[in-house]
Amino acid sequence: MKLRIIVTLKNGVLDPQGKAIQHALGGLGFEGVDDVRAxxxxxxxxxxxxxxxxxxxxxxxxxxxxxxxxxxxERP
Amino acid sequence: MKLRIIVTLKNGVLDPQGKAIQHALGGLGFEGVDDVRAxxxxxxxxxxxxxxxxxxxxxxxxxxxxxxxxxxxERP
Structure with missing residues (x-):
């Protein structure tokens, strides 16, 4: 049986990895990326x-x- | 617009993190875990x-x- 378990940071917990990715996307010229959570x-x-x-x-x-x-x- | 991007190792690429998790689950007494990919x-x-x-x-x-x-x- 295949399962998919998705683990995400709770709301309110700082996500420096996500922020770094968001910033890097901006630096690469992608506009309109409002939030990234890893x-x-x-x-x-x-x-x-x-x-x-x-x-x-x-x-x-x-x-x-x-x-x-x-x-x-999730059970795909 | 919310997006979900899922990044997984290709088949055939060794996944030491997944293997470690599989081993740890066995050590915790969970049986029947045949594979874990992170x-x-x-x-x-x-x-x-x-x-x-x-x-x-x-x-x-x-x-x-x-x-x-x-x-x-994925677009949830």
């Missing part, structure tokens, strides 16, 4: 029948730092 | 009317290293 994506291949609770636990224990990050699970 | 996601807020060609150029010039990475653009 995050992580993990594509997992887990055994069929892995429970939602187990997936949630993987995210909370390892993949995301829930103090500053949100995560969401 | 990637990046960029959430951009660009001016309405930004052309697809311009978005493509942003990806190729800055956001992705097309030698080893694929990118795709």
């Amino acid at each position: 995050g992580k994506i993990f594509e997992l291949d887990v055994a069929d029948g892995t429970s939602d609770a187990a997936i949630d636990e993987m995210c909370r224990k390892l993949l995301a730092n829930t103090v500053i990050e949100n995560y969401r699970v | 990637g990046k996601i960029f959430e951009l807020d660009v001016a309405d009317g930004t052309s697809d060609a311009a978005i493509d150029e942003m990806c190729r010039k800055l956001l992705a290293n097309t030698v080893i990475e694929n990118y795709r653009v």
Whole structure:
């Protein structure tokens, strides 16, 4: 079973990587880029029948730092 | 206009970060994780009317290293 876990910084948490990218895009001549937020994506291949609770636990224990990050699970 | 740009390693390119995560999940007792691939996601807020060609150029010039990475653009 393929899963996609997307980890993004919570709103209000500063994102210096995103700001650097936004600035670099401006420097390259791309105008109108109002905001950039950088995050992580993990594509997992887990055994069929892995429970939602187990997936949630993987995210909370390892993949995301829930103090500053949100995560969401997508099944493509 | 909100965009989501997902950058992932091409098939065949070694992904040590993904392998480390897979191993760590095993160590935490999560079984049946057959593969993990790590990637990046960029959430951009660009001016309405930004052309697809311009978005493509942003990806190729800055956001992705097309030698080893694929990118795709999603409009949520």
